[in-house]
Amino acid sequence: MSAEIKKFTERQEEIANFANALAHPVRVAILDLLASKACCYHGDMADELPIANSTLSQHLKVLKDAGLIQGEISPPKTKYCIHRDNYKKAGEIFSFFFENPLETTFSEEGIILCS
Amino acid sequence: MSAEIKKFTERQEEIANFANALAHPVRVAILDLLASKACCYHGDMADELPIANSTLSQHLKVLKDAGLIQGEISPPKTKYCIHRDNYKKAGEIFSFFFENPLETTFSEEGIILCS
DNA sequence: CATAATGTTCGTACATTTGCGAATAATTAG
């Protein structure tokens, strides 16, 4: 009944944000490309990916807004790179999230009831 | 021109799937709850989370479909746990994805042009 | 058996995401 407005922690929002950026295979593929080639022009990626040019721009925007990549515009070309600091940060956040999902004692089946 | 139909790798799809499961703060919060308490009933979580019961069911379904949790139905109660094997696997996949985004040589600014 | 407790499913509403081609902007090349 205590009608406390519950929201989520900063950390939970942050994880969700990074996860959202990775939540489409083409965006994972983009990061793979950038990770392997250091930097790529939009056109280089467009050649490798099975999507229209305009769609690629949209996905790049999502990754950029999430902070995982950065773009350097020098028209008519645009060069994209991984944003190393944030990329590292994302990796650490996920690492921490997944490590030791449980440190408590277990029943025989490895399960504990709660409350 | 070689109109090769490009899709994504299994790994890329897998990452995107797990990421998608984490792409909403309430689902991160659910995993936090399960990680800390080992197992929880639906009702326990409903008390902690600012969403309707039916909405919680939907989010639990997403996590279950992604393989990150498992549910044991014994009506009228349902007990959920983290799916340890898959959870671990997800952690490893993300670890691997984020580690060493770049092992190549760098220019002075830490950037290489490609192609 | 009737009622309560617990969750899921259904139906609906609304917002967001994804995708494409066309139009646009900005520079380079002829």
Added chain:
DNA sequence: CTAATTATTCGCAAATGTACGAACATTATG
């Protein structure tokens, strides 16, 4: 200056995601 190159933005359509309450199913309780 004109045309070509490159990438973004716009407008649209289709699909998906999020959220809720109501209806339903299943078991426990009186």
